[in-house]
Amino acid sequence: MRSTEFTSRTRVAPLPIFLGREQTLNEVAVLCKPRRRPSDLYSTLATISITITRQVFPMSGLFNGTKKHVATYTEPAPTEISSILQGGYHHPLLRQWQNERQLTKSSLIYPLFITDNEDEATPIESLPKQNRWGVKKVVPYVESLVAKGLKAVILFGVPLAEGSKDLYATSADDPNGPVILTIKALRKACPDLFIICDVCMCEYTSHGHCGILREDGSIIREESVRRLAAIAVNYAKAGAHCVAPSDMVDGRVLAIKRGLIDAGLAHNCMLMSYSAKFSGNLYGPFRDAAGSAPSFGDRKCYQLPPSGRGLARRAIIRDLGEGTDAIIVKPSTFYLDIISDAKELAKDVPICTYQVSGEYAMLHAAAEKGVVDLKTIAFEAANGCLRAGATLIISYFTPDFLDWLDEF
Ligand SMILES: NCc1[nH]cc(CCC(=O)O)c1CC(=O)O
Structure with a gap:
């Protein structure tokens, strides 16, 4: 076990981790090794960047084998054109352009x-x-x-x-x-x-x-x-x-x-x-x-x-x-x-x-x-x-x- 390398103060850069299943500390440790990132972890559609610290602690959950709740996702779907509004108000001037009447x-x-x-x-x-x-x-x-x-x-x-x-x-x-x-x-x-x-x-x-x-x-x-x-x-x-x-x-x-x-x-x-x-x-x-x-x-x-x-x-x-x-x-x-x-x-x-x-x-x-x-x-x-x-x-x-x- 590489567990001794991790404490609650461990700071690690965000890593892509497959969240569809529970992580073992071993898998996490493998991910931490520079340049050793198994491609199957990357190939999945549902990846997310998180910090190791957030995922593996509290340590107790991983060591005693209790299930830890992880975030899951529904199936990906194509973006509808009509869903996208934010392009129209991303800039302070655009937010003013949205006014039908301006206060003057x-x-x-x-x-x-x-x-x-x-x-x-x-x-x-x-x-x-x-x-x-x-x-x-x-x-x-x-x-x-x-x-x-x-x-x-x-x-x-x-x-x-x-x-x-x-x-x-x-x-x-x-x-x-x-x-x-x-x-x-x-x-x-x-x-x-x-x-x-x-x-x-x-x-x-x-x-x-x-x-x-x-x-x-x-x-x-x-x-x-x-x-x-x-x-x-x-x-x-x-x-x-x-x-x-x-x-x-x-x-x-x-x-x-x-x-x-x-x-x-x-x-x-x-x-x-x-x-x-x-x-x-x-x-x-x-x-x-x-x-x-x-x-x-x-x-x-x-x-x-x-x-x-x-x-x-x-x-x-x-x-x-x-x-x-x-x-x-x-x-x-x-x-x-x-x-x-x-x-x-x-x-x-x-x-x-x-x-x-x-x-x-x-x-x-x-x-x-x-x-x-x-x-x-x-x-x-x-x-x-x-x-x-x-x-x-x-x-x-x-x-x-x-x-x-x-x-x-
Ligand atoms: N009738 C006069 C008048 N003109 C404007 C107000 C209220 C204005 C305010 O509350 O700022 C009032 C008072 C009232 O109707 O009792």
């Missing part, structure tokens, strides 16, 4: 929270790396992002002053309020930046709901859409390139479109409707940031129920008929089927999705826990939206993406 800087829209204290730059605790900005502080920040390739922002007003909220969202379109002042300041400082204004009442109403209410708490549709349309028109007059109603009151798209036409602004203000906005559990950090949580009840009677795919389809069709120029699906990752429905129903308009505050905060939390890598998961989420059919993404990751996209 012009696909991204950055949400900004603007408050009425012009010098404010306060981090929002539940929304990592995001601030509540005053107009004086937001302008230089946005300028720095434009220098990196930022193309579009969406503005949310957050009035905090005493008495700034009432039943009619009067402060929403106050000419000296945060949104209108910021539209004007950004138009001046960043002439190429595309400025979208979210149109809603919840940040400006004393009760935190998105419309004007009856005594019983339900929304008075007619009065609400007329007020929403006036707010949108005032944003357009101040220079907004796009108004995006997120209130979910029936018929507001039509009212806003009419308002823009009557004001002579329909030709240079886009109307991008949040057509499919769901009343899920993902807006918490936004409501903290904007101070817009309803003081009673919830938004379930106007935002869509999370399983209401049919309702979302009807809302998309309705908004197209009412004159929307683009469709927003919100939230994003949990609603990819809705994005895909929107792409199918609204083939001829841009499809945008909003990766909302809760989605963003969850990804940050998971990254902090070590569950995911932040950059990788941010791209995976964005690419999921693009794959489903969106070409535009409203995302709090935008400043990060502007850096990350430069790395390619």
Whole structure:
């Protein structure tokens, strides 16, 4: 026996060994001898390179004659041409070529929270790396992002002053309020930046709901859409390139479109409707940031129920008929089927999705826990939206993406 030559520390180069039957230590030892490799061991179709160490240990199994499990193979079969895919993505560039839609800087829209204290730059605790900005502080920040390739922002007003909220969202379109002042300041400082204004009442109403209410708490549709349309028109007059109603009151798209036409602004203000906005559990950090949580009840009677795919389809069709120029699906990752429905129903308009505050905060939390890598998961989420059919993404990751996209 040559067994004494082998210990658990024996290191030997990989050798082809026939694995269809059990190896004796003698055979292994023979194989180890340089230039003495019996040709019958090579002629077999089922050969594999392994290390002697891996095959013969534990030694006990071979010495006491117990059977050791060995890997076996089924019969060889010819390779089908259709089985081979990996040639198409073996290179980093090829992996990008597989994308039907590429994430680019012009696909991204950055949400900004603007408050009425012009010098404010306060981090929002539940929304990592995001601030509540005053107009004086937001302008230089946005300028720095434009220098990196930022193309579009969406503005949310957050009035905090005493008495700034009432039943009619009067402060929403106050000419000296945060949104209108910021539209004007950004138009001046960043002439190429595309400025979208979210149109809603919840940040400006004393009760935190998105419309004007009856005594019983339900929304008075007619009065609400007329007020929403006036707010949108005032944003357009101040220079907004796009108004995006997120209130979910029936018929507001039509009212806003009419308002823009009557004001002579329909030709240079886009109307991008949040057509499919769901009343899920993902807006918490936004409501903290904007101070817009309803003081009673919830938004379930106007935002869509999370399983209401049919309702979302009807809302998309309705908004197209009412004159929307683009469709927003919100939230994003949990609603990819809705994005895909929107792409199918609204083939001829841009499809945008909003990766909302809760989605963003969850990804940050998971990254902090070590569950995911932040950059990788941010791209995976964005690419999921693009794959489903969106070409535009409203995302709090935008400043990060502007850096990350430069790395390619
Ligand atoms: N109605 C206003 C509005 N516009 C966008 C969001 C949420 C965005 C986010 O969570 O990032 C909300 C909050 C809400 O509907 O309660």
